[in-house]
Amino acid sequence: MEVIVLQVLNGLDKGSAYALIALGLTLIFGTLGVVNFAHGALFMIGAFCAVTLNRILSLSHEVIDPDKTDFLGNPLAVNVPYVYDWFGEAAGQGIINWSVPLALLFSIPIMIIVGIAMERGLIKHFYKRPHADQILVTFGLAIVLAEIIKYYYGANPIPTPAPPAFSGSFDFGALIGLENIIYPYWRIIYFSFAMIIIAAVFAFLQFTTFGMVVRAGMVDRETVGMLGINIDKRFTIMFAIAACVAGLAGVMYAPINSPDYNMGMHFLVLSFVVVVVGGMGSLPGAVLAGFLLGILESFASLGVVIDLLPGINQIIIYLVAIVVLLTRPRGLMGRKGVMEE
Amino acid sequence: MSKKNLTRRGVLKTGAAGVGAAGLATPTLFTGAVWADGHTGFTNAPEGDTVTLGFNVPQSGPYADEGADELRAYELAVEHLNGGGDGGMIPTFSSKTLEGNGILGKKVEYVTGDTQTKSDAARASAKSMIEKDGAIMITGGSSSGVAVAVQALCQEAGVIFMAGLTHSNDTTGKDRKANGFRHFFNSYMSGAALAPVLANAYGKDRKAYHLTADYNWGYTTEEAVVQATEAMGWETVNAVKTPLTQTDFSSYVAPVLQTDADILVLNHYGGNMINSLTSAVQFGLRDKVANGKNFEIVVPLYSRLMARGAGANVKGIFGSTNWHWSLTDAGSKAFVQSFGTKYGFPPSQAAHTTYVQTLLYADAVNRAGSFNPCAVAEALEDFEFDGLGNGKTLYRGADHQCFKDVLVVKGKENPTSEFDLLEVVEVTPVDQVTYDPDHPQMGGAEATLGSCNVGA
Structure with missing residues (x-):
């Protein structure tokens, strides 16, 4: 029983990341009609916003410690962060420790700018081109963005820890009357954060005039345009919002797995499968499929399951995708007419 | 002559x-x-007054940082061979044929290739360096899959392959080749060196759970550590293969909590190791008490570059390494001084082994008096040397594997700098990590070098 609860938790956690990325992918596809293969790169850029803020807050000056030597035998130059000088060592370290939550604020303007630049600078030129062209250009863009990050940050993962208050784990089992279910605080926070973001996006689309126009535009772009509404501008804003969702997901993911330049590519492929399984253009489908595939992937990783079906952990997501597409060709919640013209 | x-x-x-x-x-x-x-009759016999070496390292992909460090070491080695810089380990090397005048009096030049840590890309770049650039020797690699693939290509092409960072038993075990040579240690040696230290630190009544990267290095490392620790009295409760592309290991780590294991062995390297170790620490494994003992984590193969990626999570965790910059022998000090002065930070174990391999090749050519790969191979076979950072070392002729002391290291509790992450806890003597060439882990009696190939 404990194993099942643990793997459900793990699945929800994995599913959170898939769902957030798939949500952004679907928003962009639904509004702009573009299959954005660079969306994983936006997730990665979000994670690197956390890395960057951590580095900015850790900016330091050298103080020579004559009592110690460095690897060449010279007096050791100790890096003292400026925030230590300004706020004292304890408060300064506290600020650095909280760099990931602070990066949520730091990343929003960056992701909006990156999103608008990406849409206005490149993707808008491909609106009327075939999906294959869109996939090629956005995939190319994803590679370029990843290589730029690698050039400046290196190829190795960069540790970006959560605040010490949330970096440990707690006995989740005690909350539900089971034993020995230890689960990390940050993963619970990540799941809760994902739920809040997903709810906020749905509420925004459902309960605001802006959202209503966007939803109308997703159904019939031309008619909305003929009503005198600048739908292009709204769609650009939606692209920026989708970039923000991916970026925020990336920021919060940084303490779970140390960010590296390739993390976006890994999530992109899985998230694209999530979108297809959920149904192209369906926002609830993307979220549902994200959590579903996350949970299935977790169960497929169990030792007993692998012993029974060797290699199942590596193919489960694709296997499910094949089964779903064979039985429901439009995905779990796909609409008629999407990518069928 | x-x-x-x-x-x-x-x-x-x-x-x-x-x-x-x-x-x-x-x-x-x-x-x-x-x-x-x-000087003739073999692939890429050098003409004129220069000779070209081919450095085939991952310049892109997940091991690009390791590849970059390897390349720095190769460039330093070429500089020293040509008489530049402070000479690095040439003065401390027990063989005295290297005089700063290139190899056999020919100035050393080099070309580089990008393996991308993919076997097909690595073979293509090695082939290009041999066929288009006239490389007389290929060296490099930061993955055993790549090393085995490129070694086989060099065997077919008739050039020498001096392996870089490759730790799988297979490289000089079942896939050994007459034209291929490895200075780096291997999975068997890690297991043999680690097991006694682990038994001493954690006791002989332990239950280990293995997570293993699903490719040939993972398999041989798991096998080596399982056999060595079981021989010490440990029990292996489970061994689960994890996909090489896995990034979130939570669904593999969490079930460990539900078993009666009290040790987790992470047969992972690079990004896999960083992520699996981070997950294990996040799930509180290090704070857990199982079977009345503190739960412990072991990482059989450590590298400083990886330790840096894992941050504070490596503190107190045992592993093994081929070399570490904090060693105080004359060769290591000379190399750290030379590399650190040029690049501003200490070299990694990947840099060390590639630098050493380049000097060993150059010295073997000088001693053979020829670039002929078969002459060079014979000069390397059963060659004993010292002064290159690992103490007395033997390049065993039977399998082309170097035998030397192995370092058991531990994540440092109080690092003084971003480089000061590992501390050497034991130097395991070479006798303890030596095995027979036909050892079952090395492919048994069927594994042979085959015949040396001069190509052309």
């Missing part, structure tokens, strides 16, 4: 036997004939 520089295999392989037989009666002619022959 003295007669001891003549090589039996080189003579045979290059078709000089006939000439040699004719020359036996007249020693002067014999020497002259081999001189002429020793």
Whole structure:
């Protein structure tokens, strides 16, 4: 029983990341009609916003410690962060420790700018081109963005820890009357954060005039345009919002797995499968499929399951995708007419 | 050139036997004939006053940082071979044929290739360096899959392959080749070195759970550590393979909590190791008490670059490494001084092994008096040396594997800098990590080097 609860938790956690990325992918596809293969790169850029803020807050000056030597035998130059000088060592370290939550604020303007630049600078030129062209250009863009990050940050993962208050784990089992279910605080926070973001996006689309126009535009772009509404501008804003969702997901993911330049590519492929399984253009489908595939992937990783079906952990997501597409060709919640013209 | 520089295999392989037989009666002619022959009749025999080496390292992909460090070391080695810089480990090297005048008097030049940590890309770049750039020797790699693939290509092409960072038993085990040589240690040695230290630190009544990267290095490391620790009395409760592309290991780590294991062995390297270790620490494994003992984590193969990626999570965790910059022997100090002065930070173990391999190749050519790969191979076989950072070392002829002391390290509790992450807790003597060439983990009796190939 404990194993099942643990793997459900793990699945929800994995599913959170898939769902957030798939949500952004679907928003962009639904509004702009573009299959954005660079969306994983936006997730990665979000994670690197956390890395960057951590580095900015850790900016330091050298103080020579004559009592110690460095690897060449010279007096050791100790890096003292400026925030230590300004706020004292304890408060300064506290600020650095909280760099990931602070990066949520730091990343929003960056992701909006990156999103608008990406849409206005490149993707808008491909609106009327075939999906294959869109996939090629956005995939190319994803590679370029990843290589730029690698050039400046290196190829190795960069540790970006959560605040010490949330970096440990707690006995989740005690909350539900089971034993020995230890689960990390940050993963619970990540799941809760994902739920809040997903709810906020749905509420925004459902309960605001802006959202209503966007939803109308997703159904019939031309008619909305003929009503005198600048739908292009709204769609650009939606692209920026989708970039923000991916970026925020990336920021919060940084303490779970140390960010590296390739993390976006890994999530992109899985998230694209999530979108297809959920149904192209369906926002609830993307979220549902994200959590579903996350949970299935977790169960497929169990030792007993692998012993029974060797290699199942590596193919489960694709296997499910094949089964779903064979039985429901439009995905779990796909609409008629999407990518069928 | 003295007669001891003549090589039996080189003579045979290059078709000089006939000439040699004719020359036996007249020693002067014999020497002259081999001189002429020793410089022709093999792939990319150098002409003119330069010789080209091919450095095949991951310049992109997940091991690009390791590849970059390897490349720095290669460039440093070339500089030292050509008489530049402070000479690095050349003065401390026990063999004294390297005089800063290149190799056999030819200035050393180099070309580089990008393996991308993919076997097909690595083979393509090695092939290009051999066929287009005329590389006489290929060296590099930061993955055993790549090393095994490129080694086989070099065997077919008739050039020497000096392996870089490759730790799988297979490289000099079941996939060993006559043209391939490895200085780096291997999975068996890690297991043999680690097991006694682990038994001493954690006791002999332990239950281990293995998570293993699903490729040949993972398999051989798991096998080596399982056998070595079981011989010490440990029990292996489970061993689960994890996909190489996995990034979130939570669904593999969480079930460990539900077993009666009290040790987790992470047979992972690079990003896999960083992420699996981070997950294990996040799930509180290090705070857990199982079977009345503190739960412990072990990482059989450590690298400083990886330790940096894992941050504070490595503190107190045991592993093994081929070399560490904090060693205080003359060779290590000279190399750290030379590398650190040029690049501003200490070298990694990947940099060390590639630098050493380049010097060993150059020295072997000088001793053989020829670039002929079979002559070079024979000069390397059963060659004993010292002064290159690992103490006395033997390049065993039977499998082309270096045998030397192995370092058992532990994540440092209080690092003084971003480089000061590991501390050496034991130098395991070479005798303890030596095995027979036909050891079952090395492919058994069927594993053979085959014949040296001169190509051309």
